[in-house]
Structure formats: C-alpha cells, structure tokens
Amino acid sequence: MAKKVLVVDDSSTVRQQVGLVLTQAGFQVVEAVDGLDGVNKIGSTPDLSLVICDVNMPQMNGIELVEKVMQDGKNAGLPILMLTTEGQASLIERAKKAGAKGWMVKPFKPDLLLAAANKISRSA
C-alpha cells in the first residue's frame, strides 16, 4: 500500500511541487493550507506515514503544529519534516525539541526531499 504524506504549506505552488515529487515516487499526497488545517487533517486522515510542513503560515505556524500534534498522544509517533525558508538555529532547535524529525530549507532539491521522505516516513 502506498505511503500517505500530508503536505502543509500556505503556498499552493509549494504543495504542488512537493506533491509532484512524491506522487511520481509512488506516495499518496494529502494537502493542508495552513497549520490549523494541518492539525485537523492529521486528526481526520488515517494511516499517514509522514507530514511535510512549512513554518511560517497563517492561523498556526509549523512549529506550533508539531507541538500540538506531539501533545496529542494519538499521533505522537507521526514523523514530521519541516520545509521552510527559515534557517535560524534557535527555530531548528525548537522544532527538534517539539519532536520534528528533520529540517529542510527551501528551495529544495527534489531528489533530496525524496530521500528524506523515504528515510523518515513510517510504514503504511
């Protein structure tokens, strides 16, 4: 069964770009348009293998999403990869402490994103 990935970004271009890389590699992709939508989709989408999440978004930012999801015992084991323009060490540390599994800075190389998805996604 194909692994299912949730892509959370307020830019439709980024969601499409990430989605294309993943679907061409056999993943199923679900999209969310901001952090709040992301939390809701995590709660309502069964069998997610990975979340790829922007940081700066309206309604709820990506690090707040990680903190919220990890506090919720049901999805605490869900791997989350941050994909963002931010490179600040303190933000990276905050995401790490919150429970994210990785940090990638835009613009991303498709093969590197795919390698990261394959490495940290959990089994379907």
Place this chain on the structure above:
Amino acid sequence: MNDDFSKTLADTCTELFTAYGVEVTPGGDTEPCTVAGIIGFVGAGLCGSVVIATVHNVSAASRPIPAANDVELVDWVGELANQLLGRVKNHYFLARGIDIQMSAPVTVKGQGLECLAGKATAMNFSSPVGSIVIWSELRLDEGFSIGPPIETESCATEGALEFF
C-alpha cells in the same frame, strides 16, 4: 536605506531567480507590473516590508511547475517574496545577530502596480522574460542601528537538510 541591506536584497533577488531558472540583471527599464508579493517583518527596534512586483511572464517562467491558471501564477509570486525575505533574514539580519519575525505573504494583481508609500526604495531588474521591481522599506527605531556582521551561530542555508 541601509547600503548593506540594499546590497543583500539585490544579491538575494538575483540568486533567488537564478535558482528558479531566470537570469536577472540589476537595472534596466521596467514595464508595468501586473502581480506583486508583499511581505512584512518586525524585530526588536525595527520593522519593514519587501515587495516583489513583476509581470505574469516572469512568474510563469520561474514557477517550478507550470501554472494551470492565474491564481497559481499569483500565488507563486507570494512564495517568491517569502523566499526572498527568508534569505535576507538568514544572510543579513541573523548574520548581525538580529532576529526578525516574517509575516505571511500577501499577493495582489492588477495593471500598472506601483508602490506609492513614502519611503520605499525601488530596485529594478531585467530578465529575458520581463522586468522585476523590488520595493523595500526598513524602519529603525530612534537610537537603534544595525552594525556589521558578527560572530554568531550559523544558519542552515538554502537546500540544506538536517535529520534529528
């Protein structure tokens, strides 16, 4: 406008569009802009905004995936503004020990878009597919100044990947 800030912004704009396959050159005449991405920032002692304004052809040429419609072309310019300021944050502000918070980008489209607000500085760029204007404003609180780069912990750079 702070010279180092302007230079960083100009260099960053060139790098950003090059990363997305559009070679840009500082200067040149501009044509009426039809789409713009606006993003603000604030930090202790400062605030400002950056606007990328261009034409639809530049958005189409730089967008990593062909746009299916006008909405997608406009959205991409917002993401360009986001990535432009993200780079400026990493290479200018954080390099000087200054943290800024970035807003979510806002996009507008129209005909002949111009920035009329008082103290914005304009930088023009030309490319094979159309012109680009970067408007920027950096306001410093009274008594606040931005110094040269300092020894500070390094940022993750564009394309970097770190596993935890």
